Amino acid sequence: MAGLKQTSISLLLLAGAAVAIPAPLLTEESIFFRVPDSISTESVYNVHVSYGNTLPQGDVRVVYGDCASTHAGQNHHEVASFVSGSGTTPDRLVWAVPKDAAHGGCLHAYSGPTLVGRSEPVSVSGPPLRKRASLLHEVGDSNGLWFDGVRYLESCNQSSTVSTKAKRKRIAIIGGGMSGLLTSLLLTSVGIDDWHIIESTERVGGRIRTKYLNGTSPEDYQYQEMGPMRFPVSIKYADTNETLDIQDHKMVFQLADVLNEMNTKDHPELAVNFIPWIQSSPNTPANSRGARLSSGRIPSSAEIAADPSLQNPPIKASNVTAAELGSEAVEHLLDITPERLRNISTNVFKAHREAIDKGLFHWSETAYLKYHLGLDTDTVDFLSGSGNDPMWGEWYDTVYFSATNWRTIDKGLNSLPKAFAPHIEGKITYGRKVEGLTYNDKDNTVFVNWREDEFDIKPKYDKYDYAIVAVPFSKVRLWRMPEYSSLLSRAISTLEYQQSCKVALHYETRFWEAQENPIFGGCGSVDIPGIGSICYPAYEINSTGPGVILASYASGTMARSLAALSEKDHVALVQRAMVEVHGEVAAEQFTGSYERQCWEVDEHQAGAWASPTVGQQELFIPAYHRTEFNTIFVGEHTSITHAWIFSALESAVRGTTQLLLDLGLVDEAKQIVDTWMARWITI
Numbered sequence: 001m002a003g004l005k006q007t008s009i010s011l012l013l014l015a016g017a018a019v020a021i022p023a024p025l026l027t028e029e030s031i032f033f034r035v036p037d038s039i040s041t042e043s044v045y046n047v048h049v050s051y052g053n054t055l056p057q058g059d060v061r062v063v064y065g066d067c068a069s070t071h072a073g074q075n076h077h078e079v080a081s082f083v084s085g086s087g088t089t090p091d092r093l094v095w096a097v098p099k100d101a102a103h104g105g106c107l108h109a110y111s112g113p114t115l116v117g118r119s120e121p122v123s124v125s126g127p128p129l130r131k132r133a134s135l136l137h138e139v140g141d142s143n144g145l146w147f148d149g150v151r152y153l154e155s156c157n158q159s160s161t162v163s164t165k166a167k168r169k170r171i172a173i174i175g176g177g178m179s180g181l182l183t184s185l186l187l188t189s190v191g192i193d194d195w196h197i198i199e200s201t202e203r204v205g206g207r208i209r210t211k212y213l214n215g216t217s218p219e220d221y222q223y224q225e226m227g228p229m230r231f232p233v234s235i236k237y238a239d240t241n242e243t244l245d246i247q248d249h250k251m252v253f254q255l256a257d258v259l260n261e262m263n264t265k266d267h268p269e270l271a272v273n274f275i276p277w278i279q280s281s282p283n284t285p286a287n288s289r290g291a292r293l294s295s296g297r298i299p300s301s302a303e304i305a306a307d308p309s310l311q312n313p314p315i316k317a318s319n320v321t322a323a324e325l326g327s328e329a330v331e332h333l334l335d336i337t338p339e340r341l342r343n344i345s346t347n348v349f350k351a352h353r354e355a356i357d358k359g360l361f362h363w364s365e366t367a368y369l370k371y372h373l374g375l376d377t378d379t380v381d382f383l384s385g386s387g388n389d390p391m392w393g394e395w396y397d398t399v400y401f402s403a404t405n406w407r408t409i410d411k412g413l414n415s416l417p418k419a420f421a422p423h424i425e426g427k428i429t430y431g432r433k434v435e436g437l438t439y440n441d442k443d444n445t446v447f448v449n450w451r452e453d454e455f456d457i458k459p460k461y462d463k464y465d466y467a468i469v470a471v472p473f474s475k476v477r478l479w480r481m482p483e484y485s486s487l488l489s490r491a492i493s494t495l496e497y498q499q500s501c502k503v504a505l506h507y508e509t510r511f512w513e514a515q516e517n518p519i520f521g522g523c524g525s526v527d528i529p530g531i532g533s534i535c536y537p538a539y540e541i542n543s544t545g546p547g548v549i550l551a552s553y554a555s556g557t558m559a560r561s562l563a564a565l566s567e568k569d570h571v572a573l574v575q576r577a578m579v580e581v582h583g584e585v586a587a588e589q590f591t592g593s594y595e596r597q598c599w600e601v602d603e604h605q606a607g608a609w610a611s612p613t614v615g616q617q618e619l620f621i622p623a624y625h626r627t628e629f630n631t632i633f634v635g636e637h638t639s640i641t642h643a644w645i646f647s648a649l650e651s652a653v654r655g656t657t658q659l660l661l662d663l664g665l666v667d668e669a670k671q672i673v674d675t676w677m678a679r680w681i682t683i
């Protein structure tokens with residue numbers, strides 16, 4: 001916070017600042033204000049308060065108004081009131097500056113009728129320029145751009161004073177995935193140290209899940225990502241030839257920079273290094289719609305590009321006119337032009353607002369085609385199937401998958417959560433499965449409940465001031481919780497999640513790099529039921545020794561059926577597909593080592609990612625932006641995108657900001673938003 005002024009009544013009186021009427025006799029200066037240098041209307045600030053030798057006793061009112069005013073009644077608005085002298089005197093006030101606050105007034109403190117403190121005249125300007133504001137909590141609205149801190153404070157009717165104890169609150173962080181981990185780091189960064197992470201597994205990282213096959217270590221480079229695997233960096237635009245960064249995922253790179261800086265001296269081995277990711281490459285297998293080469297193998301993208309007859313023709317629409325009409329209408333509504341892509345990639349929050357205004361949350365593509373355009377069911381099915389997710393997802397997914405430059409993390413994404421290790425040591429409990437929260441209104445605390453033994457009738461508990469729940473709703477919906485609002489309860493119990501399954505297979509060598517048409521990284525996809533995408537390692541190209549293929553990555557309904565297969569049947573299905581893609585060599589070189597992950601049946605996740613149906617996101621987001629019973633929910637499911645790590649990190653920034661505002665720590669909330677938003681958001 002720049003330039004705070006400390007001032008006192010006597011100085012003010014000496015300065016003679018428009019004091020027309022003699023001020024009431026002050027036996028002693030007793031309250032001093034430190035007000036930020038410049039104040040904007042419709043914004044929130046901390047005003048720091050200090051005290052003279054004699055503390056005022058009893059009720060103190062702090063008001064803003066004409067500097068010449070002499071009694072509490074003559075004010076423009078009240079800023080705060082508190083009881084002084086009982087050891088509860090605040091060290092800051094939370095000043096929500098109203099729209100019509102005049103320039104050049106003073107803050108006054110009155111103890112009964114007696115004026116016991118007055119600030120220097122305060123410089124007040126109009127509301128912050130929304131356009132160039134980097135403080136996102138000052139620009140948003142809760143269902144549009146972002147969490148709106150100002151409106152939040154206005155609506156939650158909390159005390160406007162802050163004591164020195166605010167930073168000593170005990171915070172439970174439930175869940176050691178990326179949102180929980182970042183929350184711990186953010187709290188520490190503003191001097192809140194009494195937090196504890198409660199994690200149900202024996203590791204941190206949540207859905208970041210690098211698997212090192214055949215018992216190898218990261219240095220052996222025999223791994224695949226069973227969770228997120230890469231980050232889109234930038235897009236080269238064909239219309240202008242310029243390359244622009246995708247701003248959102250930059251937050252992951254910022255986090256890595258921060259962790260690397262923290263670890264560089266004592267833990268250089270924990271450095272997080274990014275390496276290029278290869279998203280597509282010519283010789284990866286392609287979806288040939290059932291056609292096979294004369295050898296019986298699946299053709300590659302390059303082969304099909306050279307000879308389109310290697311791919312069976314697509315199924316034709318039963319009514320070509322209707323199909324054309326439908327796809328043009330969808331294209332028109334989505335309006336994904338290069339300019340649109342640039343705007344979304346520059347500021348995903350602003351794009352979210354535009355998507356709401358454009359109605360992209362009102363419709364799934366299917367409903368739009370059927371109920372808005374009135375197309376026949378055959379055409380609707382032909383164009384879009386029967387999905388029920390809002391069209392908003394098209395916007396950000398199109399941006400991410402238009403990326404021409406991608407990154408991944410050397411030795412696996414696990415390196416990112418691992419880099420937190422020194423900073424959470426002694427402040428995390430592993431293997432504790434939380435199963436509910438209890439709110440105690442007597443002392444405004446929260447019990448975090450778990451059972452030592454599954455059959456114990458009475459749960460164990462620990463007491464905290466706040467709980468930050470960084471656990472997917474797919475798990476939380478089984479918990480016993482306080483009586484949250486209907487909206488929040490419904491979000492917890494009904495928010496949709498996707499299923500996805502991945503299988504990684506271990507081979508004696510990286511034979512795919514030695515084939516006649518070698519594959520150097522990249523993902524392809526095939527028509528074999530249940531396989532979906534196949535990705536080849538982007539790291540250590542041309543190295544000798546064993547290698548690992550992400551041999552199947554399927555999601556949605558198909559993945560539910562895969563998850564129901566026995567492990568052996570599932571792995572065998574995928575290995576047979578590898579033979580169909582690569583020939584006998586894949587059979588000869590399979591070592592028998594594999595990893596299989598189906599997220600919906602993962603005990604600790606019960607879902608791959610949140611996938612709100614039409615109506616859910618628009619309805620539920622405002623509920624996440626309110627603290628109920630001292631509980632704050634974070635995690636990718638509470639974000640405006642469901643874009644893996646970025647969404648988790650963004651939610652942690654929002655949740656931490658929300659907590660800090662709940663505690664009246666406006667300076668710290670601004671610090672967090674400035675540090676973690678300004679760098680990657682440009683407006």
Ligand SMILES: *[C@@H]1O[C@H](CO)[C@@H](O)[C@H](O)[C@H]1NC(C)=O
Pocket residue numbers: 157
């Ligand atoms: C705000 O607090 C006041 C005083 O405690 C109370 O009378 C009022 O009902 C509260 N308003 C809301 C919206 O909670």
Ligand SMILES: *[C@@H]1O[C@H](CO)[C@@H](O)[C@H](O)[C@H]1NC(C)=O
Pocket residue numbers: 238239240241
């Ligand atoms: C983009 O680059 C290509 C190849 O260098 C060139 O042919 C084209 O004219 C350029 N387009 C623009 C808009 O500059």
Ligand SMILES: *[C@@H]1O[C@H](CO)[C@@H](O)[C@H](O)[C@H]1NC(C)=O
Pocket residue numbers: 319320321322325375376
């Ligand atoms: C094909 O669709 C168009 C547009 O909906 C409609 O006008 C036309 O009658 C349809 N043709 C047939 C043969 O159903």
Ligand SMILES: *[C@@H]1O[C@H](CO)[C@@H](O)[C@H](O)[C@H]1NC(C)=O
Pocket residue numbers: 337339340343
């Ligand atoms: C892109 O953003 C610019 C600047 O805010 C705006 O003028 C323009 O209308 C936007 N275009 C689209 C297609 O959203």
Ligand SMILES: *[C@@H]1O[C@H](CO)[C@@H](O)[C@H](O)[C@H]1NC(C)=O
Pocket residue numbers: 214215507508546591
């Ligand atoms: C897999 O691990 C075992 C035990 O370390 C080792 O003997 C074997 O050679 C490994 N297989 C491959 C293909 O590296």
Ligand SMILES: *[C@@H]1O[C@H](CO)[C@@H](O)[C@H](O)[C@H]1NC(C)=O
Pocket residue numbers: 520541542
């Ligand atoms: C891998 O080896 C091939 C063939 O020797 C070569 O063309 C290619 O450039 C190499 N790639 C890398 C990344 O080393």
